[in-house]
Amino acid sequence: MAPRHTFTVKEKVDIISRLQNGENHVNLCKQFGVSHSTISTMWKNRAKIMECFESKSLKIKKNRNPTHQDIENTLLVWFKAxxxxxVPISGPFLQEKANHFARQLGKTNFVCSESWIYRFRQRHNIVVGKVCGEAASVSQNDCNN
Known part of the structure; x- marks a missing residue:
């Protein structure tokens, strides 16, 4: 029995685009070492895969929705603002704000952990880094030029 192979969203999109360009199922099956049904399932779920590709990280392998969607949406809007x-934002500060929004929304069973923040960042492609002093002073016009 062949080992199980899990594809990332980017790999799935590549396979779907190759199928759209007329490549044969059999060739893809041989190349990736998977069964015909695996490729067919990707083709069948192509709309969902493309939606995930456009809105989420390309490295994820499973499209999971957060259990506290309302807290996540509120935190994301605040973060973008x-x-x-x-404004530089650290992980502990993000945790504090998530707990604050949970209290505001009346969620008593929610406690924001470091792992929740890690997954939040993964879902929304948030990279923590230093904001340089000059980064804010450069106009968008100069960057485009």
Whole structure:
């Protein structure tokens, strides 16, 4: 029995685009070492895969929705607003804000952990890094030029 192979979203999109360009199922099966049904399932779920590709990280292998979607949406809106003002945000500060929004939304069973923040960052492609002093002073026009 062949070992199980899990494809990333990017790999699935590549396979779907090759199928759309007329490549044969059999050739793809041989190349990736998977069964015909695996490729067919990707083709059948292509709309869902493409939606995930456009909105999420390319490295994820399973499309899971968060259990506290309302907290996540509120935190994401707040995070984007802070980033647009070049406010540096650390992990503990994000945790504190998530707990704050949970209390505001009346969620008593939610406690934000480091792993929740890690997965939040993964789902939304948030990379933590230093904001340089000059980064905010450069106009978008100069960057385009």
């Amino acid at each position: 802070q980033k647009s003002q070049n």
